[in-house]
Amino acid sequence: MTATSPFPHRHLLSIAALAPWEIRFLLDEAEQWIALNRAATRKHDGRLAGLTQINAFFENSTRTLLSFEIAGKRLGADVVNMHAAQSSVKKGETLIDTAVTLNAMHADVIVIRHQSSGAVRLIADKVDCPVLNAGDGRHEHPTQALLDALTIRTRRGTLEGLVVVICGDILHSRVARSNMLCLTSLGAQVRVVAPPTLMPAGIERFSVEPFHDFNSALKDADVVMMLRLQNERMDGVFIPSAREFHMLYGLTPERLALAKPDALVMHPGPMNRGVEILSGVADDPVRSAITQQVELGVAMRMACLDVLTRGARGVPGWA
């Protein structure tokens, strides 16, 4: 890839590594796939034909894996899924060995999810093809942030100047980290809301405004992004109970009324209905963008797969 390429990166490992114009370039690239994905028949483009895409998921996932699989197949790639049980690939050289093995299969693009922060980068350093981070520990989940930005941009036209509230388990959330970086990079004003036990140290260094009180954070909000609260964190270690969390941080119609009248509701899924979000809000046909996030996620991932393989495919200007 030349220095003049609009996306001079071999891998997509983090939002932190991207400049604002590179993020916008990826979002622009995704636009073309939205219509194709909505076509009644033949949702197909053959540009990745003959390329092998391996989805190596070391951590369980349903929707992200499905989204990447559909994205690859619609572009014509041969998609293979590798479900690596957590227990079998926990230790030592195994992870590096797995990377070497994947590389020896001559994959053309590898999509990786792993439960440890930094693990995807470790593998990316050992393989010859582009690597897409589909979530590493609590570090980053870049395609989720990109699809969230695409959803907001599709609904609002721009992110510039919007007030986006991210609420929930910020401490353990890679979605929150990637979104804080992506949204602030695109000019949004980001507020993060969490109980003190789920707020990471040094959060103010992300150029976001931290809140413990959800109600005050919601004032003038254009977007309310709820995060999933993991079941294992509800048991009294980080918060006393799911119902107390709901009382303080659950998104209810009454709370949503504190935001702007047309505020969007988002959630990366899967939702804990009745904990962080009530069905009345999640299913609101006007305000909720949750299913649209899933829809645009495929387009966003198609764009990432396309852009990252251009060099290998010999696309003029990308070789």
Add this chain to the structure above:
Amino acid sequence: MGVIAFTNARLCDPAAEDLRDGVLLVREGRIAEINPRSIPADAERIDAGGLIVAPGIVDLGVFKTDKPAFHFGGITRAALMPDKSPVLDDPGLVQHAARAGKPDFWVHPLAAATRGLAGVELAELAMMKAAGARGVATGRRWIGNSGVMLRVMAYAAALDLMVITHAEDEGLVAQAVATDGETATRLGLASAPSCAEAIAIARDIALARVTGARLHVRLVTTAAGFDLIRAAKAEGLSVTCGVSPAYLFLNDVAVSDFRTFARLSPPLRSEADRLACITAIADGTVDVITSSHDPRGPEDKRLPFADAAPGMAGAETLLALSLNLVRDGHLTMPGLMRLLSANPARLLGLDAGSLAPGAPADLIFIDPDTPWQVDSAKMAAAAGNTPFNRLPVQGRVRRVMKGGIFY
């Protein structure tokens, strides 16, 4: 062995205020005299070439007997931490470890404070002392149960064994692999507040006050931790502490990009705490500089950050990095050798770390100015896991003498 006269030497006696030029006379493996009136006729004359001649480094707290690295670094004796496999909680194992380096290198094992370092049952401290243990250590972990720690310290006090602790409150640290702060949050690493150290030190000082035990905190890395040590010393308690060069010259930003070579225990701290470590060196709060040598191969380090083992190979860089403290004016050369040699020897009860007549001729010949570059691919250590890779440094050991013999 006979008599050796080192001429043209810059003698670094830790007990002195400054270097002095002159002649060092060694007889039958021991220091005989500094600047004798005349050099005996039967003496073998060796021109030291203007190098600094100092007592060999005594490294208080290493995790492996790694002779090539120690030889490169001018370390002639080391106190071996009990975190071995099997754990040094048995007199036989202690005796075996004590013999491992001789004759050119002496290992002084530290007895595990509790069986298997599990922090529950007292280990056979008196039997291990008889087998050669020079102190009692809690290993890489703090003993969380204060009742157990009270008994360890009371028992060790009666045996006049120093208790060497690792200062991190275990409830706060739990799964943490970094210090709370921007870097840990950006990388998505589990982290703990740095006060985990002060909490641990405060408790152990309180127990030292009750039991009268000699307490040595192997690595102190935070401003709050040093404040507690200072106060304990002012109170007259027998409390001492150490630090390693990593905490003097790196802060938590070094773990950026998930660099597992910078994954240490305790974890690297903020810049403010790094500066507090330098201050504590300069004002005399720090008693010991240790390499905390812990060579780890790719099977332990080429892993996702949180899965990688903590620790660094520090023996080779210990002296060169510490010399920065002299160049920056924080210490004199003899002052540095007090921290690297005389103080650890005294704490361990060793006849070493001195140029006084009668002391064993464990000598290192230091060229303080030679520049070289740290290269993790070409280290003498069992593994090259140094966070200082590619760093240009100055100063190295040219020759090492142990007990009057060059090795």
